[in-house]
Amino acid sequence: MLECDSVKSSTPNTNSSPLPSPSHSKGKSTDVEDAEESEEEDEDTSATSPNVSTEFLRALQAHSYNEIRSMIQAPPQVHLLHDEDSHHRHVLSQVLQPDSHSVREALAKSKPSSNLTRLVSTYFDHSETTSDFCLRLLLTSLRVRELYEPLSHLLAVLPADAPPLSQPQCDRAYDLFLQFDSQDNPFALSRLHQLRDSFSHLKRDIQRDLRKCHSRIRMFRHATAGCVVISIVAAVASIAAIVVVAAHAAVGFTAVAAAPFCVPRQKRRELARLKQLEAAENGILVVNDINTIDSLVDRLQTAVEADKAYVRFALDRGRERHPIQEVLKQLRKNQPVLEHLLGDLEQHIYFCFYSINKARYALLKEICRQQTL
Template sequence: MLECVSVRPSTPNTNASIPTPSNSQGNSTEVEESEEGEEEDEEDEDASTASLNVSTEFLRAVQAPSYNEIRSIIQAPPPVHHPHDEDSHHRYLLSQLLQPDSNSVREALAKSKPTSKLTRLVSTYFDHSETTSDFCLRLLLTILRARDLYAPLSRLLSVLPADGPPLSQAQCDRAYDLFLQFDSQENPFVLSHLHQLRDSFSHLKGDIQRDLRRCHSRIRMFRHATAGCAVISVAVIAAVAVVAVHAAIGFTAVAATPFCVPRQKRRELARLKQLEAAENGTLVVNDINTIDSLVDRLQTAVEADKAFVRIALERGRERHPIQQVLKELTKNQPVLEHLLGDLEQHIYFCFYSVNKARYALLKEICNHQNL
């Protein structure tokens, strides 16, 4: 639970169960105020390490309690007192899935300067991450529509023998009617706006990285100023030693210390941590790319099945073309179901990644609001 806002977890231990990010979520540099040996090229490391251990991170995620809680929320039946129309249920699910929720984010950002560039960047990230969760939830409904589209054909295929005798005329008529029904419905995966999400995160990441470079430059400037301050302090102490007693020397050294660690540097370090957390959040684009690839494959698979069905429909209720199309559908069905299951799992993982990144960024915002 973050101290600066009342973050409402979807379940009691959601935040506690989030595992430590691996390299696949980006290398967020741990910057301590006492560290003076920070490398100048830290901002270039994410590009070379973001693709490492993706499979490990995915396997760790699907075994995490918070990941399973996301599945439970989505698969749970709607509350009896809740409206049953699709839009209302969608808003209800999104309010349960998106963590920290929008109210917690607004409450935290209200304490920041609304005109600052940092506030605009992190606010834009939170907006994009919410849009991502909203789209993923809608994509889950698309998966349900795809399964509904194939359900009648799947039931027919399940009762037909794999290598049995030729179909009876009644079976041909039944298959033909189901082909008509299947062909009349649209491909549920035709409309996809994932490229818009990709572009949004790409532009945001570019803005964040430009600000990160400026932030690193200012921190290096403060480091050089601190080194210069230390040299001056030594010189002052040496000069005082000539004309003053040891007590005066101690007083001068203590008095010079605050100037060696300026408040501006602490603020810049806090800004750096928030920018790094926001940049790590943009790595969800890797999940979006995976989802987009699966959606493309599913769209192609459904179109291929529709093409087979149209071949049979063009021949009327003839037994041979109908039987051949049913064989093709039988062969394609396991592949389609595997793709649907794979897409569903990656959508859950995307929810998990978004929530983990939102928690990390909001934590940095709350930790440094008093600077």
């Protein structure tokens, strides 16, 4: 479990990861002065935590792209799991990091009525829903492979430029066509559009809060500048009046001494809030992975439907040799395309898991950092 106390340090260098890190969101602060203030806040925080969190680095590396793929492809532990749903929950608990318990534990220390808490909590919920759906989509990909496996075995034993099929071969192909046609297209159902809509609504809410946050930070900056000017004027006035009334000097020096306290604690909290919002907004970039996955699912659904149409064409003509042989030839031609699409889908799903975990770690780190202020 990733505890807040161990995540106080600056973001670790993740260049050693096997895949590139997600790009920064356009919603991130581009104001030079705001960026400088953020850097000052980083320096203040790192002053109390000078070393990069070893646990944070280890946790991120342990759930890299290759580790995630290994977890999902590992055979189920029969002694721990009772059914497919249990296996699914077990794998999801291993793949999704930080896990739900760690997230709930961190959010429990935040103000439950806070709009920021609501936004980051919603992001964690959406990212978990996305991981759950992607894991189910991997199982769908596996079912497609199982659907095609008997036909693939038949094509493997039939030479590409074979003479006309024998009647036993035709009967075998016809029976496999019946089996193939009796099963539904595993990619027929998809709710990726719901995920996109959820992230789109969340992005709108986060960007609205980002604008308010930037406005408050600018207000704090102007207030700080005004405080400094007033302090300087008071100091000069007190020095000029020191020969007249000693009490005036005391007032002036009090103003000078009070100048550092013109920077309110609220400003530091607002900067921490800004970092959380930016981390959540960056996490929404996973919608790009969702769009790619959605496109591949559409292509796969179309490819399977096309093959099912060819198979029905042969079935409508009974056990005639020529239609069966022509359909087998078409299926052989389509097979590499289907394999390539399935491979692309699985790779993008693994990368989506990796992107989600990285974003969740970054956001949880900012939440824990704010709680230490």
